Amino acid sequence: MIQSLLIANRGEIACRINRTAREMGIRTVAVYSDADAKALHVRMADEAVHIGPSPAAESYLVGEKIIAAAKDTGAEAIHPGYGFLSENAGFARAVKEAGLVWVGPPPEAIEAMGLKDSAKQLMMDAGVPVTPGYLGEDQSVERLKEEADKIGYPVLIKAVAGGGGKGMRKVEKAANFEADLESCRREAKASFSNDEVLLEKWITSPRHIEVQVFGDSHGNVVHLFERDCSLQRRHQKVIEEAPAPGMDEATREEICAAAVRAAKAVDYEGAGTIEFIADASEGLRADRIFFMEMNTRLQVEHPVTEEITGVDLVEWQLRVASGEPIPLKQEELSINGWAIEARLYAEDPAKGFLPSPGRIDNLYLYDRARIETGVEEGDSVSPFYDPMIAKIVVHGDNREGARHALLSALNNSYVSPLQTNQGFLYECAALDEFAGEALDTGLIERKGEALMPTIQPAQDVIDAAVWRYRIDMADWEACEDFPRSMINALFGFRLNADARNQIVLHTPYGPVTGDASRHKTGVGFRCSMPEDGQIFVTKRGQTYPFFVRGNETAGAASAADGAILAPMPGKVIAVDVAEGDSVTAGQRLMVLEAMKMEHALTAPFDGTVTELSAATGGQVQVDAVLAVVEPAGED
Known part of the structure; x- marks a missing residue:
């Protein structure tokens, strides 16, 4: 078993790996950028090494710095987590060549499954069903448009090196194809340094089903059943679960067997996920489930698999990377409950x-x-x-x-x-x-x-905040001679008058008045009052902040009508208008790239662009005024 592990990642996955490794008696080393100097994963580790500035391209994505940190600290192994360098075959190979243990699949397996077009061909050779589409080398706009027309719309454009919903566009009709292709390629180039794409038929009533597989260096491969990740927004997973709803035993057996064949086709070792798309228009059927891609790493949603199987997948990764066989055989794995x-x-x-x-x-x-x-x-x-x-x-x-x-x-x-x-x-x-x-x-x-939850608090939420404030008032807390139940009973008591408990509280949207006597406990509210004097009322998952004193300007900044503000720090990668142009409501004015995703900024109404401060290639900060649109009909 390895004795010292460098975790080449950050955030919750770095914390999770650190926790499991420490439980196994393994010394941990964290790496961090300027932005993460005081991060939780750094505080948890036995040792931490600074690897560069905040941008990932200058820190977490620089393999040489991470390998150097491992050697300088005496770490025997490197765990990449997910994202960053976790599916980078070159980095995996460099780790091995440096004499370190790579906690992940062989570089050859990463390469084989890293490009969606070649991976699909490999799966077809292994007898794994794939989605109809175009995988050709001819990447000209003309050829791609011709193939899309043959497949039929809607069609899906996917970056061959993509993942995480980036570099993916659904094209509804032929007239949109070239613009969507350009946007997809631009995003793919920024995210993966590769703008090649493939085309797939858009599946009606698609379900996203994936199977957790695990292999070792002794030739063993098992599956840990399936997950359903169908609840998505813009191809990004929102809620995941295991097992998949509506999956019968026969279909489960077939899809999981196909996943094992896929893993064995590349001599897979460690944790991996075989992702399928299912045409669920007639329920889940094995003949309507197609291979999409393989993620050659641990997935964000791996905890739901752990919850139903009782397996610690990170522990398995560390044991298999140390040369041990998979701890359990296929027949020893079973589904327990739902996660x-x-x-x-x-x-x-x-x-x-x-x-x-x-x-x-x-x-x-x-x-x-x-x-x-x-x-x-x-x-x-x-x-x-x-x-x-x-x-x-x-x-x-x-x-x-x-x-x-x-x-x-x-x-x-x-x-x-x-x-x-x-x-x-x-x-x-x-x-x-x-x-x-x-x-x-x-x-x-x-x-x-x-x-979309309601942003401004409704009256029942305001009343709940007032109720919480009243029962936690500091002067009443000091009344040790009165039991709390008696204090509560006296709320709003007035001689010869109606009971009222009205109080003015403050919100980011201005002052509000509530009445504690109207609040009913036990009706789905969560009311909290931390030591800083704020009050939080949560209803249907939405949390509403209240302040005892008037600092309601917090978070309430807004621009004048027609001002187009940068919603976050980023880079302007396209400007579609000029000063003096007439625009219509919803028309794209410019595109901002932030966190490797493109965000279109549009006109709020019909009007004229009277100011334009944004320029292609320019870096902007949050709330910067990028343009101003004057409504039609105004002087």
């Missing part, structure tokens, strides 16, 4: 889910759920990396039990002052379609605004 995971992000649903980086002043994550996180109260979510706050994982005897456990966890957590997708996650889990197992990858898009 669901929700990804809690610092992002603002009201602004198109743009990241919302910043300091976390208040944080409580439900302690009856399994929480995988890389932050604590007082830490910050950096604008340089993925804005995940935590993975909230629950387990139940059955799916409905797990779903209710997730709703409870989301309604009993709060994060402030960052905007998060917590309320959005609650609404997703509360959907009738989700409860009824009527899933597909387009469900969130179809529901749209129905999933």
Whole structure:
């Protein structure tokens, strides 16, 4: 067994690897950039090494620095986690050539499965069903357009080196193909340094089914059953679960066997995921499930597999990397209950889910759920990396039990002052379609605004905040001679008058008045009052902050009508208008690239561009005014 491990990652996965390694008696070494100097994964490790500036391209993506850190600290092995260099065959090979243990699959397996076009061909040779499409070397616009027309619309453009929803576009009609191809290639080039694409037929009622596989150096490969990751937004997974709803034993056996064949075809070692797309228009059937890609690493959603199998996949990774065989045989693995995971992000649903980086002043994550996180109260979510706050994982005897456990966890957590997708996650889990197992990858898009939580507090939320404030008032806490029950009973007591408990509190949207006597406990609210005097009321997963004194300007900054603000720090990669141009509501004005994703900024209404400060290639900061549109009809 290895004795010392360098974790070449950050955030919640670095914390998770550190925790498991320490439990196994393995010394851990963290690496960190400028932005992560005080991060939780650094504080948890036995030793930490600075590897460069905040941008990942100058720190976490520089393999030479990571290998040097391992050798300087005497680490025997490197675990890449997921993302960054985890699927980089060149880095894996360099680690091995440096005499270090690589906690991952052989470089040859990464290379074989790294490009979607060659991987699909390999799978066809192994007898694994694949989606109809175009995998050709001719990447000209003309040839790709011709093949898309043959396949029929809608068609899916995918970066051959892609992943995580980046470099992927659904093209609805032929007229959109060239523009969508250009955008897809640009994003793929920025994310993967490779702008080649493949085409696939768009599947009706698609379900995203993936199988966890595990191999060792002794020729053994097992599967740990399937997960369903169909609840997605813009091809990014939102809620994942295991096992997959509606999966019968015969279909499970066939798809899992295909996954094992896929892993064996590349002599796979370590943890990996075979991803399939299923045409679920007639339910889950083996003849309608097609190979999409293989992720040659641990997946973000691996905890749901651990919850239903009782296996620690990180421990397995470390044991297999040390030369041990897989700890369990296939017949010793079974499914126990149901698990669901929700990804809690610092992002603002009201602004198109743009990241919302910043300091976390208040944080409580439900302690009856399994929480995988890389932050604590007082830490910050950096604008340089993925804005995940935590993975909230629950387990139940059955799916409905797990779903209710997730709703409870989301309604009993709060994060402030960052905007998060917590309320959005609650609404997703509360959907009738989700409860009824009527899933597909387009469900969130179809529901749209129905999933958006109310941002400003309703009266019942305000009354709950006032109620919480009243029972926690410091002067009443000092009344040791009066039991709390008596104090509560005297709320609003007036001689010869109606009982009233009205108080003015403050919110980011201005002052509000509530009445504690109207609040009813036990109706789905979570009310909290941390030591800093703020009050948080959570309803349906959405947390509303209140302040005792008037600092309601926090988070309330806004621009004048027509001002186009940068929603986050980024780079302007395209400007489609000039000063004096007439524009229509919804028309694209420019494209901002941030966190390797493209964000189109559009006109809020019909009008004229009267100011334009953005230029292609320019770097902008959050809330910078990039353009001003004057409404039509105004002087």
